[in-house]
Amino acid sequence: MTSTPTRGCTRRGFLRAAGMTGGLALLAPRLLLANAATERRFVFVIQRGAADGLDTLVPYADPAYAALRGGLAIDASAAHRLDGSFALHPALNEAANLFAAKQALFVHAVASPYRERSHFDGQNVLETGGAAPHRLKDGWLNRLAALLPSDGREPLALASTVPTALRGDAKVASYAPSALPDASDDLLLRVGQLYASDPLLGSLWESALRTRGIAGEAVGGPGTARRDAEAIGTLAAGFLARPDGPRIAMIETQGWDTHSRQQARLATHLGALDRLLGALRDGLGPAWAQTVVLVATEFGRTASINGTGGTDHGTGSAAMLVGGAVKGGRVLADWPGLAPGDLYEGRDLRPTMDLDALIASAVGECFSLEPGMVARTLFPRSGRRATLPSLLRS
Amino acid sequence: MNTPRNVDPHVAIAINRFGLGAAAGAALPADPRRWLLRQLDTYEALPPAWAATPGTLQSLRAQAQLQALGGEGNEAAARTAEHKRVRDRIREGHAVDVRARFASALDTSTPFIERLVHFWANHFAVSVEKPAVEALAGAFERDAIRPHVLGRFEDLLVAAERHPAMLLYLDQPQSAGPDSLAARRAARRDGRARGLNENLAREILELHTLGVRGGYDQDDVTELARALTGWSVVTAGAAGQAGAAPTWPDAPGFVFRAVLHEPGSRRVLGRDYPQADEGQALAILHDLATSEATARYLAGKLARHFVSDTPPRALVDRLVGAFLRSGGQLTDVYRALVESPEAWAPAPAPAKFKTPWDWLLSAMRGTGLAERSALQPDRLLVQLGQPVWRPGSPAGFEDTAAAWAAPDALMRRVEMAQRLARHAGADVDARALGPVLLPGVLSQATADEVARAESPTSALALLLMSPEFMRR
Numbered sequence: 001m002t003s004t005p006t007r008g009c010t011r012r013g014f015l016r017a018a019g020m021t022g023g024l025a026l027l028a029p030r031l032l033l034a035n036a037a038t039e040r041r042f043v044f045v046i047q048r049g050a051a052d053g054l055d056t057l058v059p060y061a062d063p064a065y066a067a068l069r070g071g072l073a074i075d076a077s078a079a080h081r082l083d084g085s086f087a088l089h090p091a092l093n094e095a096a097n098l099f100a101a102k103q104a105l106f107v108h109a110v111a112s113p114y115r116e117r118s119h120f121d122g123q124n125v126l127e128t129g130g131a132a133p134h135r136l137k138d139g140w141l142n143r144l145a146a147l148l149p150s151d152g153r154e155p156l157a158l159a160s161t162v163p164t165a166l167r168g169d170a171k172v173a174s175y176a177p178s179a180l181p182d183a184s185d186d187l188l189l190r191v192g193q194l195y196a197s198d199p200l201l202g203s204l205w206e207s208a209l210r211t212r213g214i215a216g217e218a219v220g221g222p223g224t225a226r227r228d229a230e231a232i233g234t235l236a237a238g239f240l241a242r243p244d245g246p247r248i249a250m251i252e253t254q255g256w257d258t259h260s261r262q263q264a265r266l267a268t269h270l271g272a273l274d275r276l277l278g279a280l281r282d283g284l285g286p287a288w289a290q291t292v293v294l295v296a297t298e299f300g301r302t303a304s305i306n307g308t309g310g311t312d313h314g315t316g317s318a319a320m321l322v323g324g325a326v327k328g329g330r331v332l333a334d335w336p337g338l339a340p341g342d343l344y345e346g347r348d349l350r351p352t353m354d355l356d357a358l359i360a361s362a363v364g365e366c367f368s369l370e371p372g373m374v375a376r377t378l379f380p381r382s383g384r385r386a387t388l389p390s391l392l393r394s
Numbered sequence: 395m396n397t398p399r400n401v402d403p404h405v406a407i408a409i410n411r412f413g414l415g416a417a418a419g420a421a422l423p424a425d426p427r428r429w430l431l432r433q434l435d436t437y438e439a440l441p442p443a444w445a446a447t448p449g450t451l452q453s454l455r456a457q458a459q460l461q462a463l464g465g466e467g468n469e470a471a472a473r474t475a476e477h478k479r480v481r482d483r484i485r486e487g488h489a490v491d492v493r494a495r496f497a498s499a500l501d502t503s504t505p506f507i508e509r510l511v512h513f514w515a516n517h518f519a520v521s522v523e524k525p526a527v528e529a530l531a532g533a534f535e536r537d538a539i540r541p542h543v544l545g546r547f548e549d550l551l552v553a554a555e556r557h558p559a560m561l562l563y564l565d566q567p568q569s570a571g572p573d574s575l576a577a578r579r580a581a582r583r584d585g586r587a588r589g590l591n592e593n594l595a596r597e598i599l600e601l602h603t604l605g606v607r608g609g610y611d612q613d614d615v616t617e618l619a620r621a622l623t624g625w626s627v628v629t630a631g632a633a634g635q636a637g638a639a640p641t642w643p644d645a646p647g648f649v650f651r652a653v654l655h656e657p658g659s660r661r662v663l664g665r666d667y668p669q670a671d672e673g674q675a676l677a678i679l680h681d682l683a684t685s686e687a688t689a690r691y692l693a694g695k696l697a698r699h700f701v702s703d704t705p706p707r708a709l710v711d712r713l714v715g716a717f718l719r720s721g722g723q724l725t726d727v728y729r730a731l732v733e734s735p736e737a738w739a740p741a742p743a744p745a746k747f748k749t750p751w752d753w754l755l756s757a758m759r760g761t762g763l764a765e766r767s768a769l770q771p772d773r774l775l776v777q778l779g780q781p782v783w784r785p786g787s788p789a790g791f792e793d794t795a796a797a798w799a800a801p802d803a804l805m806r807r808v809e810m811a812q813r814l815a816r817h818a819g820a821d822v823d824a825r826a827l828g829p830v831l832l833p834g835v836l837s838q839a840t841a842d843e844v845a846r847a848e849s850p851t852s853a854l855a856l857l858l859m860s861p862e863f864m865r866r
Contacts, residue, residue, distance in 0.1 A: 048786070071586075117596070117615075118606045120789055133606075162800045174802045187852055191808055191859050194843050198861045200747075200799060208801035254786055259593045260565045307577075307589025308568040313596070345612065 039290045040325060040366045041240045043249045043280065044141055044165065045273070047297035048123060049256035052311055053318030054303065054338075054349060055266055057106050057331070058087045064338035068304040072263050082106070086331045091270040094278035095322065102329035104322040105391065107358055109336050111299060111351030113381070117313035119257070122298030127165035129356065131381035138168025140378040141250055144363055145170040147377060148247070154207065155248035158236050166250055171203065173211040173246070175239075229253070229272035230279045237283025240291070251276070256297060260308040277322055289324035292366045292392060296320075296355060302347050303338055316349030321362055325392050332388065357386045365392040401834040402426070403740050409833075410866040411746065412700060412732070413505035415756025416831045430732045433504040434725050439541045443497035448487040450533040450646040454558055456484050457529040458629065466525040484529045488522070491532020492772045492782050499755050510543045510728070511535065512751065513699050515783075517692075518554040518602060519790030520563040522783050527563050531783035534559035537646055547692065547722035548683035552676065555598060558627040558647040564594040564788065571623040571656025579653075590656075595619035597788045603682040605691030610663060617660045621667060621675040624655035689717040695793075696727065701737050702746065703794040709736040740835075745865040747795035750778035752866060753807065757858045760831045761818040769817055778806055808859055815854035824853035832862045 059065050060076035061084060079087035080096035086108065088096050098104035114125040114133070121133035129140035145155045146169065157166050157174040166172045188209065195201040232251060239245045253276070255269045273295065281288050300317030316336075322328070336342050336350040344350040356379040364374040364387070371387045401422070408426035409416050416422070423429035448456070459480045464471025471477050502508045515535045522528040538557040542550035554560055561567055569591035570577045577588040595618035599610045628649045650672035659668040665681060667674050682688055693713035697705030709731075716730035717723075731737055748756065754774055763769060772782050779798075785791045792798070815822075824844050828836045840860040847853035857863060 117612065118600050119787060120600075121606055157800075162796075164796075167796060174800045187808060187812060187855060190843060190847065190852065190856055194840060194856060194860055197839065200795070201804070201861055201864065204799060204801050204804055208805045211801055212805060257787070259591060260568060306591050307570050307572070307587070308565055308591045310565070310591070312592045 039287070041247050041249075041284070041287060041291040041323075042144075042363055042366050043236065043240070043251065043291065043293040043323075045251045045253060045276070045293060045295040046123075046126070046163070046165070047256045047273070047295065048119070048252060048254045049258075049297070050119060050122065050299050050301055050313055051256040051269075051297040051317060052258060052262065052266060052301040053108060053110075053297075053316065054301070055262070056089050056092070056270060057082075057108050057318040058089065059085060059108070059335065059338065060087045061085045062335070062338050064303075064340075064342075068338060070305055072305050072309065082331055085335065086333070089266070089270050091267045092274050094274045094281070095320065098277070098281070098322050099329055103324055103326055104320065104328045105326050106331045107319045107321070107353055108331065108333035109316045109349055109351055110296075110319050110353040110355045110358060111316050112355045114299060115315060117299065117315075119298060119313075124164060126296065126298045126355070127163065129359075129379040136380075139163070139165035140359065141165040141248060142168030142170045142172065143377050144367075144374075145172065145248055147369060147374070148367060153244065153246050154210075155250070156211070156236075156239055156246040157250045158232055158252070163250060163252055171207060173207050175211045229276040233276040233279025234283045237280050241284050241287045258301070258310045259306070259312060260310040262305070262310040281324075291323040292325050292362060293322045294319065294359065294362055295322070296359070300349055303343050303349055304347070314348035315344045316351040319355060319358060321358075321391060325366065327390060327393050353388075354386055357388055358391075361388040362391050365389075365394075403834045404738055406833050406835045407738055407740070409505075410756070411737070412509065414499055414502070414509060414752070415505075415759045415866075416833075417500075417759045418762035418827065418830070422830075422833060427732055430506050431729065433506045434544060434728065437504040437507040437544060439543075440536070441498050441502070443494040443501065444536050444540070447491050447494045447532055447536055448529075450530065450537045450558065453484075453487055453529040453533045454628065454647045456480055456487065457526060460484060460529075488528050488532060489772075491536070494532065495535065495782060496755075496771050500759055506728075507543060511540055513696070514543055514550060515539045516785070516790040516793075517695065518550075518560065519785045519788055520559045520783065521785050521788075523786075524563055527559050527783075530557075530559035530562065533557075535783075544725050544728075545723075546683075547688075547717070547724055548680055550724070551602060551679055551683045553645065554602070555594070555679065556625065556645040556648040561594070561625060561627050561648075564597055565591045566594040566622065567626045569594070569619065569623055570654045571620060573658075574623060574654050574656055576651075576653040590616070590619045590623070592616060592619045594625075595622055598679070598682070601789055603679075603691070604685065604687040605694075608687040608691060614662050617662045618675070618678060620656040620658075621660045621662070621678055624651045624653075624672060625675060626651045626654065684722055686714070686718060689714045689722070693717060693727070696731060699793055700731060700746075701739075703796070706736045709734050747799050748864055748866050749791065749793070749798055750775055750780035750803075750807075751782075751791075753858075753864065754778060754810070756831075756863070756866070757811070757814055760827065760858075760863075761814060761822060761854065763814060763817055769814070774810055774813075778810060779803060807864075808855070811855040811858040812851070814858065815851045818854055822850065822854055824850065824857040827854070828857050831857070832860075835862050836860075837862060 055074050058074045058076065058079055066073045074089060076087050078090045080092065081087045082099060095104055112126045113131050114122045124133045127139045128136040130136040141155060154171050154173045155166060157163055157172060162172060162174050192205055195205045236249050236251055240249055253273060258265050277293065280293060284291055296319040297317050299313065299315055301311035301314040303314065306312050334352040336352050340346065342350060360375040360378050361371060364371040404426040405422050408423055408430055412430055463477045463480060499508050520527050520531055520534055522531050534557050538553040542553050570588040572589050580586060580588050592615055596615045598618065599608065599615060600606050604610055626649050628647050652671060655671065659666055660674060662678050667677050669677055693710045694705065697710050697713060701709060712730050712734055713727050716726045720726035754771060758771065775781050780791055828841055828844055840862060844853045844857050847856055
């Protein structure tokens with residue numbers, strides 16, 4: 001699978017390279033329900049703040065790129081060249097290694113159905129899977145959890161509060177390293193009695209106690225984990241690697257809203273993301289072969305730089321699938337081009353791939369679920385539901 | 395300590411839902427509505443706790459000095475004694491501001507208005523995640539928010555948008571009109587183009603006035619960004635001039651730089667603004683501040699903050715009416731809120747889940763811990779996930795149970811409740827305190843658990859963790 005920065009024949013090229021047509025995708029054999037014995041892990045890393053796809057997955061062969069980015073353009077000779085069209089930001093060393101090992105797949109010019117430029121709404125669409133902001137109350141990761149057999153292995157948010165993608169009827173756990181002294185067992189027990197008849201607090205408390213039990217073993221007690229990206233990656237891997245641990249996790253990253261000084265800030269945050277991915281791989285050990293990590297953001301940034309060395313809110317961006325279960329070493333893109341007439345509303349990378357389809361296909365393959373059913377459940381909106389088959393190793 | 399039974403449940407609603415929780419030892423209000431409305435007349439914009447804080451100009455001078463010495467992140471500069479001295483002064487100023495925020499919230503006799511200060515400071519959120527804001531976040535609340543919470547919304551809006559903290563947080567000083575004098579000069583000098591930064595304009599429309607679906611489009615954002623060019627922050631020299639008459643006496647630290655301003659008439663939301671100077675953006679802000687979309691957005695947010703995560707439509711409509719009839723006079727909106735029957739509906743139906751800030755403040759007020767500075771409440775709030783003046787984004791901290799009621803968050807509150815109870819000491823009798831903090835709403839089940847606790851410390855921690863105390 002390759003990509004090309006010229007318009008026209010690219011979509012057909014993509015379908016051919018994927019070895020699929022629309023009809024074949026529907027006939028591909030899939031189980032209807034989740035495989036209870038799954039060893040697969042799925043990790044969703046959200047980049048809050050609209051990460052710039054153009055400097056992450058650099059379309060160095062597109063002649064308009066350097067012109068749009070001016071002095072801030074990523075130098076292709078310093079970046080990790082992936083194919084004849086795209087290069088990876090120099091800070092993404094682990095990601096480049098994973099690509100070389102065919103364990104990373106990148107997707108470009110991708111977007112959720114959201115076409116405005118509010119973080120709030122964009123993240124809501126990305127996390128709920130709705131067609132428009134605030135149409136759905138629960139998140140697609142929560143609905144995904146509901147599709148999997150209930151075996152007490154609740155999805156886990158590495159955060160002190162539950163992000164929208166994980167909110168909903170299915171039970172989830174949340175955990176963040178704490179620097180506070182442990183409460184006594186007696187107090188914990190009594191709080192449980194206090195909440196026994198409170199519908200909201202009762203179930204939250206049960207989950208808190210269960211997570212605390214796992215967390216103590218995973219990180220050697222609360223307060224020891226450093227809250228940097230690597231530690232979060234190691235921490236998440238500690239949960240996910242356990243045979244009885246959660247199979248779904250969500251990690252939130254921030255700092256992607258680069259209105260000014262983008263070059264330095266993006267390098268810092270991509271570097272942190274890269275260490276997080278490396279720590280996940282190292283921490284998961286043999287379980288890495290069963291793991292799929294999706295990295296995605298709510299929308300992209302303007303194609304050209306603004307007056308303050310940054311970029312403003314845009315539309316199309318890049319996404320990543322990494323993990324031992326990923327059929328990697330590929331860039332998927334129906335490249336729309338960056339010439340003035342090719343930009344969305346004259347300013348943004350035009351989205352040509354559907355982020356919802358990417359997510360639905362990835363989790364469908366990950367957990368051996370029927371793709372149409374996954375798409376309907378996670379992204380229940382009207383219209384055509386495309387799929388992107390053969391993302392993972394079968 | 396009195397232990398009221400059969401007390402009017404409106405008393406608990408007044409002190410918890412509208413206020414910051416009962417202060418240990420303080421008398422309960424006899425007439426809840428009147429108690430709230432009287433606070434509109436007795437509120438102090440600059441109470442003693444805030445009088446000792448650095449204020450905008452002093453903070454700005456320190457920030458400018460730091461910049462002149464090489465700014466943040468310059469390791470070579472950071473090793474010099476002068477850099478360290480200025481850096482320490484900024485840090486200490488910030489700590490003084492944080493303490494002032496806690497002290498005024500803990501000691502206040504107008505907790506309803508204090509809560510409104512917190513509400514508006516969060517509506518116009520700035521974050522010390524950006525180093526330049528660290529010196530100025532407290533000054534922003536002191537000089538832009540506190541004096542205007544009982545005035546017209548337009549004045550509050552203008553004060554917030556012109557404050558250096560907001561301008562720096564949202565990248566405004568670097569924004570230049572592409573056809574401005576400064577940009578044309580710079581282009582001639584080095585061939586580099588200077589340009590717009592849309593950040594402030596977007597957040598004004600999306601977060602501060604119309605709301606995210608308020609009917610504006612990308613062109614409106616860009617046009618407002620153009621109108622805002624020139625809105626900037628005074629330089630170190632100007633801030634440092636002792637006794638120099640400020641150009642904008644009501645907007646400390648603000649300056650309009652005509653050379654950055656994009657020339658020409660602007661068109662926002664279908665209306666033309668031909669003004670040539672800083673008045674152009676002011677005229678747009680005036681129309682935004684008085685529009686129906688803004689009234690509806692603000693009414694919804696206020697109703698959500700005080701009454702329910704899903705506020706009743708009738709209540710929101712009533713607040714919108716009060717806003718529009720009065721031209722955005724905020725006291726009229728607050729009066730309508732206090733006089734609305736929906737605001738007094740008893741728990742549990744509309745009860746609000748306390749944010750970490752709400753919960754910690756009410757716990758400290760309730761246990762009489764106001765004077766215990768050893769607690770370092772600002773650090774406790776970091777642990778609870780809501781650090782002072784550090785929301786993750788310009789949207790501010792979230793205001794619903796879905797954002798804060800989570801397993802791990804509860805576990806942290808238990809750990810914190812245990813620590814607070816230890817600080818409060820064994821002489822606080824939680825069995826007697828319960829009915830004072832939660833008059834008329836303390837359940838028998840909670841009273842029984844508190845009474846059954848193995849120690850006074852555990853009993854107090856349990857009271858602070860009770861379902862009733864978790865909500866307001």
